[in-house]
Amino acid sequence: MKVLVTGAAGFIGYHLSERLLARGDTVVGIDNINDYYDPNIKLARLERLNKHEAFEFQKLDLADRGGMETLFSNHQFDRVVNLAAQAGVRYSIENPHAYVDSNIVGFLNILEGCRHTNVPHLSYASSSSVYGANTLQPFSEHHNVDHPVALYAASKKANELMAHSYSSLYKLPTTGLRFFTVYGPWGRPDMALFLFTKGILEGKPINIFNNGEMYRDFTYIDDIIEGVVRVTNKIAEPNPLWTGDKPDPATSYAPFKVYNIGNNNPVKLMDFVEAIENELGIKAIKNMMPMQAGDVPGTSADVQSLMDDVGFKPEITVQQGIKQFVGWYKEYFKV
Secondary structure (H helix, E strand, C coil), X not given: CEEEEECCCCHHHHHHHHHHHHCCCEEEEEECCCCCCCHHHHHHHHHHHCCCCCEEEEECCCCCHHHHHHHHHHCCCCEEEECCCCCCCCHHHHCHHHHHHHHHHHHHHHHHHHHHCCCCCEEEEEEHHHHCCCCCCCECCCCCCCCCCCHHHHHHHHHHHHHHHXXXXXXXXXXXXXXXXXXXXXXXXXXXXXXXXXXHHHCCCEEEHHHHCCEECCEEHHHHHHHHHHXXXXXXXXXXXXXXXXXXXXXXXXXXXXXXECCCCCEEHHHHHHHHHHHHCCCCCEEECCCCCCCXXXXXXXXXXXXXXXXXXXXXXXXXXXXXXXXXXXXXXXX
């Protein structure tokens, strides 16, 4: 297949592109290589992708309407996977406009491109952050998610609503993927695992928020990619049992679907730190901090729909995943 991967120089986009290329697909990757975090790691990921003959890269911003129209008119994509977004919960408090430009305007350009070129299936990154103020756990796609606690989360919820409108109006099959705390090699330098590993190795204090009273459904990158590939293969279909009397948020009368992709095994933040300490053989200097604005105390994914529909659930443990990450980190940074 010919697959468009947006955010191809990003953490998840890079890994997905590698996986698709390995199975014989042609991948067109786009990315704006912004400086939200060190662009050098993005360029290093791209360097690896560019070694594949079946990979084509364009530096392009999703919000560039003309550029996106040209991209879609020049290619006939069998699948589109939108992983490009302005990431980060806390940054959305400092720089809200970046989220509207990338996550709202940019996503509209994706939807329009898919609509006008009859793309058979659009998959796109949503986020576990859409669960916001919800406290009933594990979080299920069938729960209402109308109370985001940060603009980043609101932009991801907006993506799901926008996708549904296109599925309804134009019969465009769309599938939203709510990722739960993704980590692993080639990860984002602004994420906890990266920051903790760097701080511990350098003998600097690491910030532990909410005094360590946090837990996350940490999900290893290989599990995320397996879920994305399986879901992208399975084109979203209407749910014949859907009813407006009791509307199910995860499905629709239209070809629309939402899935959680999470480890279904929440880990306490202090246990996560301990696993890093054990792998590095160094004790962390911990700086206990209050909860940050826009953050939530815990996440846990219900992945029953993923199991039912594509026969997969993430299973890689935090210990296994951290071992892989630390090995990569030491090699990449020569430490």
